[in-house]
Amino acid sequence: MKIGLVSDSLSHLSLNDMLQAAQEMGIDGVEINTGNWSSAPHIDLAALLASSGERRAFLDASEKRGLSLIALNANGNPLHPTDGERLSAVVRDTIRLAAELGLDKVCLMSGLPGGAPGDRMPNWIVSSWPPETQQILTWQWNEVLLPYWTSLVRFASDHGITRLCLELHGNQIVYNVPSLLKLRAAVGPVVGANLDPSHLMRMGADPIAAVDALGEAIYHVHVKDTSINPTRCATTGLLENGPLEDIAARAWSYITLGYGRPEAWWKDFC
Structure with missing residues (x-):
């Protein structure tokens, strides 16, 4: 097991100072936040995508300290009804960069659409009544989530990324074990879980039972x-x-x- 550090946990530090702190703490590697809900203080996506020299310097900064680059993280809501296109572009650029850096996994969230065409805000359904809740879920899954993730899995595979690690998080349409396994069954094993027990705890689930249920579908772990x-x-x-x-x-x-x-x-x- 490798112990990593999510770069945003030291967002007040420069890239080099963050990596130096990780080395001094005995951390094995780092997961770099690339944008969306992060201000991405340690990375410039556009610059690294444009320049092999910039990518080499970025990798060297970790390697000379004995740190591995574990994953890139573009957490956000790529299915947001008004801002999803911008957020999704960061997701795809992150996948492109991961491939250029020799990584095989990217940490993401599933996203959460509105409840119907024309909605301007996301709509998280966590109840079964009244009946329109089921109509909303059907529309969200069939008309938004599945088409998006089918396309994104194909895009990731075309770039050699074999693991898209979805954090089971509130206010996302994939937020627990059943919803993760449902999406994975529909789009294939490129999709797996980024298991953060804190989110399951706060929803009343048992993270250890989730480990047993997910098994080989666990691709990454955040510990909170x-x-x-x-x-x-x-x-x-x-x-x-x-x-x-x-x-x-x-x-x-x-x-x-x-x-x-x-x-x-x-x-x-x-």
Whole structure:
């Protein structure tokens, strides 16, 4: 198992300082955020795509510190009804760059479309009633998600990328084990999971059971913890839309590893 660092976790540092910090922490490699929901402080997609010299210098910066380049990450919502085209362009450029850098995997999110043609905001359906919820899901999957991912898988394969790692994340149409396996069954094994247990915890799922269920469909792992606030959760459940920084008032919060689940749990997970 390799221990990596997501570059945005040190977004306040320059590329060289971020890599130096990773080396000093004994990290094996780095995952570089390329854009979309990231400001991409450590990479210039256009410059690296345009210049083999820039790509060589970028790789050298990691290699001279004994760090591997684990993956590129273009997390965002490429299915956004008004901004999806721009976000999707970053996804495709990231796939192109991954191929040029000799990588075989890219971390992404599935995206979340609107609920019907003409919608301007994404629509996340997590209930079964009233009946229009099922009509929305059918439209989202059949008219938006499957055509997009069928095309993207073909594009990735044409560029030698064998693993598109989808983070199972809230407010995405692929957010849990069943939805990931459903998409994978439809478009093929290029699609797999980027398993982050914190998101499953906050939805009430068991990440260790998810590991067993996903098996070889796990292509990448992000490690974050989630703290459940039992007093708040007792009256609100796990559905939470309060500000992330208002930890005391929330049913759950993302938290430093080990402050949510005990060490013994993490040993089982890893």
